[in-house]
Amino acid sequence: MPFTVKGQGPAGQNPLLADPTIFYYKGIYYLYGTNGHNANEGFTAYTSADQRNWFYRGIVLKKGTSFGTRGFWAPQVVHYKGRFYMAYTADEHIAIAVADSPLGPFQQQEIKALDTSVKMIDPFLLFEKDKVYLYHVRLQNGNRIFVGEMNKDLSAIKTATVKECIHADAGWENTANAKWGVTEGPTVVKRGRYYYLIYSANDFRNPDYAVGFATGTSPYGPWEKYSGNPVLSQQTTGNNGTGHGDLFKDAQGNWHYVFHTHYAAATVAPRRTALIRVTFEKTANGEEVITADPRTFHFLNVVQ
Template identity: 55%
Template sequence: MKYLFAFFLCFFVFSIGKNAFAKQLNDTIYLADPTIFLDGGVYYLYGTSGDEGFLVYTSSDLKNWTKPTGKNKGFALKKGDAFGNKGFWAPQIFKRGKTYFMAYTADEQIAIAHSNSPAGPFVQEELKAISGTGKQIDPFVFTDTDGKNYLYHVKLDHGNRIFVTELKDDFSDVIPETTKFCLSGTAPWENTAKTDWPVTEGPTVIKKENLYYLFYSANDFRNPDYAVGYATSSSATGPWIKYQGNPIISKKVLKINGTGHGDFFMDKNGALQYVFHTHHSNHKVSPRATAIIKAAFIKDKNGHFRMQIDAESFRFLMQSAARIN
């Protein structure tokens, strides 16, 4: 009898564990190229999820996330309201005055839409992409301390290469003649497959004191070695010097494949965090899972700031049944 009891106990524990694991997989949020925007005490999470636009999830604590709460059937930006027919990738949200802006990729071009709410709907009066040559993706808008606006982005030209262009004050378009090259995949860790088309993408820029930090991801996103590094400059337009300790986020650090293409944000406590995606698992690329990790600038022995990642804080984002109104 005791052996039969033990058998059923083991079966029960196994079933509970299996169901809990299945629930975790079902509740994991799958957004690639994610960004988090904090507004009015609420965190808004956006990312690449399909060809219909951009879903948005919300949370009050970065732990419990709602199902999509965008004002257009869960979408913050819906196809038809702004430029693009497919390939809605890599959104970034920023606010100027009372207006919210979304810079994003669609049809392998960059567009900027606006809204009166971070939940959308983000729209354009004229459905158009910004000016520029060739295919352009992965926008990041940065406003310097002097008020000048810059668009960091990726051009698909002899590889995925990062450029910067000045933006007009109203964000309606770029100033094409100001375009400058930033960086490309030249270091061994940036092109582990030794391809003829090296990839650097997903730029994010932070200014710390008088130094500019350009964070980026390298390698094809399907490569297990997809990883994050950064470069620094004394100017918003370069030239850029790559950090010798790159990559700072990688499968070596986190023990999971495909870590990269995210965005930094400040949480409610004023602490810096990085939201990014990973492969679905170490055996499957998509759908890519969304995760966050804590980060901080620390001074090295020479008195210079460098970015430090807290690997122990890494965790995936999960949605719950609760909703934020």
């Protein structure tokens, strides 16, 4: 039985969020993403207490109250120093807005993007001990994933700390043999002594868009890609364009990956939001790998 979304979303349709993320806070799951109905106006949100019944909560970041004029993509929400921060993409740059609630309104006192010399998308903030790292994609010689340390007030990246993590150099990551390779949508978690960098590869319009991971022993790597990649793909879900999501842990401590697929076999957009259960499993040689269970795959759908 598919999970459902109760209430009217934009245009009375289902969420249709690409690049989704789920933020769990005090018993409530908050769902955000790139708005398939209008990605040029800001971000909307849905909430759930059980991951089965979802409610549309309206606009939480609106164009004009924070940086950006178009292309509001790939948000991430975190709780930091008593407030809620949304890192997101707009105009192919990264900005960070703040609110007193996970439902916003997320705004900036000074409307600006992070100061960089290149276009950047797909932010992911990792808080590690007393440092904050920003994983992101730089649009240079392809979509390449980088990391850099941020100021503690999240106002800027420390330029001298920026380092490339990975780029598309494996066969499954560029099935079209495109000159502009794509790795994007990073999520990073730490388990034991290892950091797991989860990412998507191929152009998002490619049916072979899929998810893999790499491991490292520091926030900077060096990163070793898993030989069994991709771990989530068209073969797992039966749907084209499977990828670009976020890993989160539920109230029971189980891991899930929220992501998008193409709308239909012959139609890319608006993309559909889905969930799948994932586990960290030990192999015979003691390696811990990420596995997605295809039996748990399902879309989020509106109740008409």
